[in-house]
Amino acid sequence: MKNIIIFDLDGTLVDSAPEILDAVNRVWSGRGYDPFDLPTLISFVGKGLPNLIQLAMKAREVEASEYQDLHDEVLGIYNAADGALTKPYDGVEDMLETLVDQGFLLGICTNKPEEAARQVLRVFGWDSLFESVVGGDTFAARKPDPQPLNAVWQALGAGPMLYVGDSETDAETAVAAKAKFALFTEGYRKKPVQALAHDFVFSDYARFMGIVDEVFGDRG
Numbered sequence: 001m002k003n004i005i006i007f008d009l010d011g012t013l014v015d016s017a018p019e020i021l022d023a024v025n026r027v028w029s030g031r032g033y034d035p036f037d038l039p040t041l042i043s044f045v046g047k048g049l050p051n052l053i054q055l056a057m058k059a060r061e062v063e064a065s066e067y068q069d070l071h072d073e074v075l076g077i078y079n080a081a082d083g084a085l086t087k088p089y090d091g092v093e094d095m096l097e098t099l100v101d102q103g104f105l106l107g108i109c110t111n112k113p114e115e116a117a118r119q120v121l122r123v124f125g126w127d128s129l130f131e132s133v134v135g136g137d138t139f140a141a142r143k144p145d146p147q148p149l150n151a152v153w154q155a156l157g158a159g160p161m162l163y164v165g166d167s168e169t170d171a172e173t174a175v176a177a178k179a180k181f182a183l184f185t186e187g188y189r190k191k192p193v194q195a196l197a198h199d200f201v202f203s204d205y206a207r208f209m210g211i212v213d214e215v216f217g218d219r220g
Contacts, residue, residue: 015089
C-alpha cells in the first residue's frame with residue numbers, strides 16, 4: 001500500500017488569486033459594477049466559486065436574480081484561462097517531482113471547479129503527477145465536508161495519508177476526515193495560524209520534505 005499526499009490547490013500549490021480576480025472583474029466591469037482589488041477578492045476565496053460569487057454580489061449589492069449568469073460567465077472565463085496570472089509557490093515543482101520519484105501517490109482536493117483545476121495542472125505540466133483530482137463541483141458536497149477528501153484518498157488506494165492546505169476550510173476538512181494536516185502559511189487563510197487545527201505548519205516547501213519524513217519515515 002503506497003503512501004498518499006493530497007494537496008489543496010489555490011493558495012497551497014499555486015497563487016491563483018490574480019487569475020480569479022481577472023475573471024471576476026471582467027464580468028463585473030462588463031455589467032457596470034465596480035471592480036474589486038486583490039485583498040478584497042482573496043477575502044472571498046476558500047469555499048468554492050458559488051460562495052465567492054455570492055460574496056462578490058453582496059459586496060456590490062447585486063440582485064440575487066443575476067447569480068446564475070454571473071457564475072456561468074466567470075466560470076467560462078476561468079476555465080479558459082491560460083494560467084498567465086497563476087504562479088506556483090517557490091519550490092513546489094521540485095517538491096512534487098521528488099515525491100513522485102520517491103513513490104508517493106499524489107492527489108488534488110480543491111474547491112476550485114474541477115475543469116479549472118485540471119487546466120492549471122495542464123498549464124504547468126503537472127497533470128501526469130496527480131492520479132486523482134476532485135474539484136468543488138465534482139460532488140454535491142464540497143470542503144469542509146469530508147466527502148471530497150475521502151474520495152481522493154479512496155481513489156488512491158486508501159493508504160497512509162497526509163493532507164496539505166492553506167485555509168480554514170482545509171483545516172476543517174482535515175478534522176472532519178480525521179486526516180493528518182500540514183498547514184502552508186503563505187496562502188489565503190484569514191485567521192492566525194494558532195486558530196486553525198493542524199498537525200504540522202510550514203512556510204516554504206524546502207521545509208515540507210522534513211514533514212514528509214516525520215509523517216511517513218525517512219526514506220533516505
